[in-house]
Amino acid sequence: MDQVEVFKALSNRTRLQILNWLRDPQQNFPEQAENGFDHGVCVGQIQRKTGLTQSTVSEYLAVLQRAGLVSSVRVGQWTYYRRNEDAFAALINSINTDI
Amino acid sequence: MDQVEVFKALSNRTRLQILNWLRDPQQNFPEQAENGFDHGVCVGQIQRKTGLTQSTVSEYLAVLQRAGLVSSVRVGQWTYYRRNEDAFAALINSINTDI
């Protein structure tokens, strides 16, 4: 786990919002209901909620994924993103011990 | 507490090192012994240990202070910096609840 990479990924208001929204997909992405929440939330839902362009949101999700904070699954033409709770636990542990 | 400002402050290898060194001044800044550790560690000690220039380290400490992660005391011609443990507790709390 690259601490600096994780903190850089967290150094952006929109990316923090996305992570927070992904805590409760059913609450924050009701449109997603038709596809179910098993895999996470697809890029388009997140993009519409941020108000930013598709390319920007796709890149932001890639940043979060490179930092390990989310994982993704491709299902058909959709990519579903979800939080990686292990990474948050590891982050807190590293703040307590390494920083 | 501005989450983004805190994460930006933590998004730099040298600043993370400084915070870690300040966990144990006696161990990491033995030269400081003559002045005592009551107030923290002065800028020059930290600067020498990083190997960066004085102006850079002074600015880095200011960044950490604006984020609330350290506090400083001026004593004579020295400014002593120390960790603000409350800020780390608040950070962990905010990761657990807001992010």
Place this chain on the structure above:
DNA sequence: TTGGTATATCGGGAAAATCCGATATACCTT
């Protein structure tokens, strides 16, 4: 007051981040 030491601030060149529009890729449907 003068000279020395410690720290902060200023100005800037180089590198990285931000966010966009355009385009490429992948997959699905007919």
Place this chain on the structure above:
DNA sequence: AAGGTATATCGGATTTTCCCGATATACCAA
């Protein structure tokens, strides 16, 4: 195969970060 939809990648203008040298400020000692 052809057209449509979802996502990723590319190229770039703008802003921010990184780290420096030079200079300003604050304090101390003779």
